[in-house]
Amino acid sequence: MSLAFWTCAILLPVAVFCGRLLAWKQFPGKALVEAAIALPLVLPPTVLGFYLLIGMGATSTIGQFYYSLTGHHLVFTFDGLLVASVIFNLPFAIQPMQRAFEAIPVNIREAAWCCGLSRFQALWRIELPLAWPGVASALALTFAHTLGEFGVVLMVGGNIEGETRTIAISIYDRVQAFDNQSAGVMSAFLLLFSLLAIGLVYRLSYRQRRHDY
Amino acid sequence: MTTSGVKLKLNQQRPFQLDVEIECRAGELLALVGPSGSGKSTILRTIAGLQKPESGYIHSEDEVWLDSRSGIHVSTQERQVGFVFQDYALFPHLTALQNITIALSYLAPGSRAAEARNLLERVNLKGLEDRLPDNLSGGQRQRVALARALARKPKILLLDEPFSAVDKVTRKKLQQELAVLRRTIRIPILLVTHDLEEASILADRLYVLHKGQTLQNGKPSDVQRYPRNALVARLLGHNNIFRATVEGHYPEQGKSRICWGELILEVELNEAFAVGSEVDWVIHPAHLVMHRRGRPSQGERENPVKGRVKELLDLGETVIVSLKLKEDETTYLAFTVSSHSARRNQLCVDAEVSVSLLAEGIHLMPRR
Numbered sequence: 398m399s400l401a402f403w404t405c406a407i408l409l410p411v412a413v414f415c416g417r418l419l420a421w422k423q424f425p426g427k428a429l430v431e432a433a434i435a436l437p438l439v440l441p442p443t444v445l446g447f448y449l450l451i452g453m454g455a456t457s458t459i460g461q462f463y464y465s466l467t468g469h470h471l472v473f474t475f476d477g478l479l480v481a482s483v484i485f486n487l488p489f490a491i492q493p494m495q496r497a498f499e500a501i502p503v504n505i506r507e508a509a510w511c512c513g514l515s516r517f518q519a520l521w522r523i524e525l526p527l528a529w530p531g532v533a534s535a536l537a538l539t540f541a542h543t544l545g546e547f548g549v550v551l552m553v554g555g556n557i558e559g560e561t562r563t564i565a566i567s568i569y570d571r572v573q574a575f576d577n578q579s580a581g582v583m584s585a586f587l588l589l590f591s592l593l594a595i596g597l598v599y600r601l602s603y604r605q606r607r608h609d610y
Numbered sequence: 611m612t613t614s615g616v617k618l619k620l621n622q623q624r625p626f627q628l629d630v631e632i633e634c635r636a637g638e639l640l641a642l643v644g645p646s647g648s649g650k651s652t653i654l655r656t657i658a659g660l661q662k663p664e665s666g667y668i669h670s671e672d673e674v675w676l677d678s679r680s681g682i683h684v685s686t687q688e689r690q691v692g693f694v695f696q697d698y699a700l701f702p703h704l705t706a707l708q709n710i711t712i713a714l715s716y717l718a719p720g721s722r723a724a725e726a727r728n729l730l731e732r733v734n735l736k737g738l739e740d741r742l743p744d745n746l747s748g749g750q751r752q753r754v755a756l757a758r759a760l761a762r763k764p765k766i767l768l769l770d771e772p773f774s775a776v777d778k779v780t781r782k783k784l785q786q787e788l789a790v791l792r793r794t795i796r797i798p799i800l801l802v803t804h805d806l807e808e809a810s811i812l813a814d815r816l817y818v819l820h821k822g823q824t825l826q827n828g829k830p831s832d833v834q835r836y837p838r839n840a841l842v843a844r845l846l847g848h849n850n851i852f853r854a855t856v857e858g859h860y861p862e863q864g865k866s867r868i869c870w871g872e873l874i875l876e877v878e879l880n881e882a883f884a885v886g887s888e889v890d891w892v893i894h895p896a897h898l899v900m901h902r903r904g905r906p907s908q909g910e911r912e913n914p915v916k917g918r919v920k921e922l923l924d925l926g927e928t929v930i931v932s933l934k935l936k937e938d939e940t941t942y943l944a945f946t947v948s949s950h951s952a953r954r955n956q957l958c959v960d961a962e963v964s965v966s967l968l969a970e971g972i973h974l975m976p977r978r
Contacts, residue, residue, distance in 0.1 A: 502699065504695045504697070504699040505701065505702075507660050507686070507699070508695060508701070508758075509701070510659075510660070510685075510687055511660075511686055511691055511692070511759075511762075512712055512713035512715075512761075512762065513690075513713060513715055514715070522712065523701055526703045527701075527702065
């Protein structure tokens with residue numbers, strides 16, 4: 398839960414920025430950037446986990462830099478898991494927001510500027526209120542996906558109680574220990590939560606379509 | 611440079627060519643007309659700072675909004691322009707009142723709502739303050755957009771085809787309201803339209819644009835009556851554009867004569883064109899007079915032309931007649947008569963008709 402919360406908190410501003418940029422700006426290599434963001438959707442979690450493990454490991458540049466900064470390693474810690482979680486959730490956060498910003502006509506933003514609103518005011522008072530179904534969808538998807546992610550978490554975080562053990566890992570752990578009752582309760586919770594999150598996403602997307610400008 | 615109004619010169623090659631110089635005085639309404647892609651909307655967007663030309667300047671009163679030589683490009687937010695977009699671009703999540711209040715940030719928060727109500731009242735929308743744009747008619751949305759554009763106390767009002775998204779009856783009403791409103795605001799107003807009738811009704815001056823260049827500007831009636839060349843005439847919707855040769859000038863009669871195929875037409879004296887030179891000429895349908903059957907009159911001697919009716923288009927109160935000339939069957943003249951007159955003269959397809967081309971209505975233009 399804590400991992401899902403912090404992942405959402407970090408990804409919210411990142412995805413708003415990237416979503417707007419991808420929705421409205423044309424730049425060389427845009428297709429490549431979009432493809433890179435979408436990669437976690439198609440890559441096996443173990444592949445992504447492997448690269449993150451290597452990239453953030455104790456001997457890697459990033460790992461050493463982080464160690465010099467904080468005094469502890471990235472892999473098999475909550476911090477490392479959070480970095481991995483942010484990366485594998487990029488498409489779930491950015492894509493719904495990108496679609497939501499794309500749905501806002503350019504002249505609505507221009508009208509806001511003509512009204513004297515700065516770019517930040519236009520974002521805050523016009524764009525975000527219009528794009529909020531997409532923003533909420535993105536957060537719901539990210540939250541649910543983080544709770545359910547298994548492969549990347551196991552690769553990068555391992556299974557350290559109180560540090561990197563997520564619900565999905567706990568279920569696996571309990572099944573290995575023949576504790577089917579605990580595994581069942583946690584599975585039911587994940588099932589129910591995921592259903593609610595996806596239901597919310599669909600409901601919001603209907604709302605977005607009704608408000609097609 | 612100080613100017614009471616706006617003065618601009620814009621130049622660019624890409625994404626399409628633009629080379630215009632426009633001046634609009636305070637209180638003046640200037641219409642930009644031309645086909646799609648002629649650069650009309652680009653000019654408005656550039657004035658608003660939404661687009662940047664390769665070079666040029668925009669001076670508004672004592673402010674410089676753009677000067678490519680000095681590297682000045684003032685942001686849209688700082689330009690104080692009122693912009694009514696073609697589809698109004700109202701903020702769909704805000705009420706009519708909030709749509710206007712949001713443009714009043716220069717006022718103290720406590721006085722914004724009152725000012726917004728005043729503006730809504732000014733555009734005859736009192737009582738609709740709490741409606742969302744979705745719950746307003748096209749005409750009401752246009753009024754909210756206009757009120758929002760005026761809310762900033764703009765130094766220039768830019769109207770991008772503001773009447774194109776409403777029905778004909780609403781359009782007439784909104785045009786009348788704009789005609790009244792403009793008397794109360796002493797700022798330059800630029801109106802982009804493809805509707806010449808609208809431009810003629812509302813504008814003090816007309817700019818005819820084509821491929822990013824100004825072909826002609828002047829009073830709407832003058833531009834309509836005296837197009838500079840055949841292209842302008844075509845863009846202004848003239849159908850009766852023909853080619854002729856100057857036959858001679860007769861100052862003592864105050865006339866010139868042109869050869870149009872086998873016909874010799876008398877026109878008002880115009881010695882600007884050398885005898886023997888080729889000219890284009892145009893005649894407005896209003897200067898084509900149909901001869902009444904069985905009731906000859908003096909006017910029938912003036913450039914009489916005979917033909918056969920090729921087509922009749924009944925528009926209710928008027929009928930547009932397309933006449934195939936007797937002397938040259940590949941040439942057609944178009945003119946309008948009242949339905950009443952068409953009935954009285956038993957106009958029908960293939961009927962023989964003679965018309966007079968009034969000399970005062972024939973306008974000669976240089977060949978391009």
